[in-house]
Amino acid sequence: xxxxxxxxxxxxxxxxxxxxxxxxxxxxxxxxxxxxxxxxxxxxxxxxxxxxxxxxxxxxxxxxxxxxxxxxxxxxxxxxxxxxxxxxxxxxxxxxxxxxxxxxxxxxxxxxxxxxxxxxxxxxxxxxxxxxxxxxxxxxxxxxxxxxxxxxxxxxxxxxxxx
Amino acid sequence: xxxxxxxxxxxxxxxxxxxxxxxxxxxxxxxxxxxxxxxxxxxxxxxxxxxxxxxxxxxxxxxxxxxxxxxxxxxxxxxxxxxxxxxxxxxxxxxxxxxxxxxxxxxxxxxxxxxxxxxxxxxxxxxxxxxxxxxxxxxxxxxxxxxxxxxxxxxxxxxxxxxxxxxxxxxxxxxxxxxxxxxxxxxxxxxxxxxxxxxxxxxxxxxxxxxxxxxxxxxxxxxxxxxxxxxxxxxxxxxxxxxxxxxxxxxxxxxxxxxxxxxxxxxxxxxxxxxxxxxxxxxxxxxxxxxxxxxxxxxx
Numbered sequence: 001x002x003x004x005x006x007x008x009x010x011x012x013x014x015x016x017x018x019x020x021x022x023x024x025x026x027x028x029x030x031x032x033x034x035x036x037x038x039x040x041x042x043x044x045x046x047x048x049x050x051x052x053x054x055x056x057x058x059x060x061x062x063x064x065x066x067x068x069x070x071x072x073x074x075x076x077x078x079x080x081x082x083x084x085x086x087x088x089x090x091x092x093x094x095x096x097x098x099x100x101x102x103x104x105x106x107x108x109x110x111x112x113x114x115x116x117x118x119x120x121x122x123x124x125x126x127x128x129x130x131x132x133x134x135x136x137x138x139x140x141x142x143x144x145x146x147x148x149x150x151x152x153x154x155x156x157x158x159x160x161x162x163x
Numbered sequence: 164x165x166x167x168x169x170x171x172x173x174x175x176x177x178x179x180x181x182x183x184x185x186x187x188x189x190x191x192x193x194x195x196x197x198x199x200x201x202x203x204x205x206x207x208x209x210x211x212x213x214x215x216x217x218x219x220x221x222x223x224x225x226x227x228x229x230x231x232x233x234x235x236x237x238x239x240x241x242x243x244x245x246x247x248x249x250x251x252x253x254x255x256x257x258x259x260x261x262x263x264x265x266x267x268x269x270x271x272x273x274x275x276x277x278x279x280x281x282x283x284x285x286x287x288x289x290x291x292x293x294x295x296x297x298x299x300x301x302x303x304x305x306x307x308x309x310x311x312x313x314x315x316x317x318x319x320x321x322x323x324x325x326x327x328x329x330x331x332x333x334x335x336x337x338x339x340x341x342x343x344x345x346x347x348x349x350x351x352x353x354x355x356x357x358x359x360x361x362x363x364x365x366x367x368x369x370x371x372x373x374x375x376x377x378x379x380x381x382x383x384x385x386x387x388x389x390x391x392x393x394x395x396x397x398x399x400x401x402x403x404x405x406x407x408x409x410x411x412x413x414x415x416x417x418x419x420x421x422x423x424x425x426x427x428x429x430x431x432x433x434x435x436x437x438x439x440x441x442x443x444x445x446x447x448x449x450x451x452x453x454x455x456x457x458x459x460x461x462x463x
Contacts, residue, residue, distance in 0.1 A: 013204070013205045013207055013229070014205070015185075015204060015205055017184060017185050017257075018184070018230075019184065019205065019229060020229045020230060020231040021207065021229070021231060043207060044207070044208075045207055045208030045209065046207060046208055046209065046210055046211075047207045047208075048204075048207075048210070049204055068204050074185060074202070074203075074204070074205070075202070075204050076204065076205075077204040077205055077207055
């Protein structure tokens with residue numbers, strides 16, 4: 001089975017005074033584009049929390065989900081950008097990403113640092129449709145897909161007919 | 164009129180809100196739109212809000228205040244009628260930085276005859292910083308035209324007056340402030356009086372509201388209903404509207420002399436209660452009088 005997520009990017013704009021938008025991490029770091037170009041696509045202008053954006057990056061589709069990270073002062077704006085394989089059904093991936101972020105938030109695990117550390121596990125879990133374990137939280141991608149009756153990828157069409 | 168008239172959508176009555184990061188631009192715009200305090204994440208680039216007030220459409224561009232985005236401000240000035248420059252009055256340490264950013268806009272503002280409105284925000288936590296200090300620090304006396312207003316998008320202090328000024332600058336139309344109550348009282352959800360404010364500090368209205376209805380308020384406090392309004396009509400004094408939110412009870416004295424519908428007054432009382440809930444002031448009841456006093460500047 002080919003990967004669902006080819007590259008993932010975490011970006012953020014912190015709520016503190018003097019902050020600026022920045023890429024927090026790229027995994028795996030193999031994008032052939034400038035940092036500015038990647039940032040423009042992974043944290044688009046006008047983005048507000050809890051929004052999805054779709055664009056092209058490195059001639060592939062990128063799905064971006066923006067969310068809010070609770071802080072003592074002003075909250076941060078952050079995003080997860082996923083560069084996807086062409087067969088991915090974006091509409092089916094969206095609820096999984098949204099549920100993952102919501103779950104991390106409810107478990108007090110939604111910080112840029114934890115996201116940065118756990119990104120390989122998240123991508124692995126999405127690609128293998130398996131369990132993602134972050135701290136004491138277990139997010140089971142497969143069981144959510146089954147529960148919601150969703151497939152992340154288009155089924156390959158077999159040639160039919162007589163040759 | 165050609166077909167392009169329908170295809171091109173021009174931005175009319177455009178205003179841009181500029182100012183350093185964390186000065187409160189987005190909070191001001193959402194307060195103008197919703198009448199209550201809403202906490203915001205930083206603005207990513209820019210965000211546009213459209214409002215229609217008295218049949219006139221207004222476009223408010225909220226410009227990100229981070230240094231990364233400040234170069235975009237000048238580019239938005241082209242078809243702008245009004246620049247609202249927001250200063251965090253509680254942070255004198257950043258006045259010089261704010262002044263330098265404003266200075267970059269001034270030549271274009273002056274050349275294009277754009278109106279300049281300066282909101283000194285966060286007045287609730289900087290009452291000791293005088294406007295004269297801001298005028299000096301920003302050398303505003305050198306500007307040919309500007310308006311400077313103290314506001315707080317957290318408590319609501321001065322927001323109606325600020326909007327009236329903004330609206331008249333942007334549209335050239337006059338908008339009148341209507342009092343929505345003769346007196347307003349706020350109680351805890353247990354019926355304990357926290358503050359009463361009367362229009363023009365009228366002791367008579369204040370006493371009517373404070374005195375006569377304590378037992379009704381106490382009874383209302385025991386009812387398990389939120390956001391439902393009860394009304395008592397008094398032949399001599401007007402109508403008392405009482406409304407409950409999760410943590411507060413609000414009472415308002417309405418009468419015909421206000422020239423405003425009872426529904427409008429009820430809506431305004433609901434907004435006040437929503438605002439008190441939104442800023443979480445129920446955790447510090449001792450702060451309620453100050454917050455109400457500041458918000459009520461918009462209502463009477």
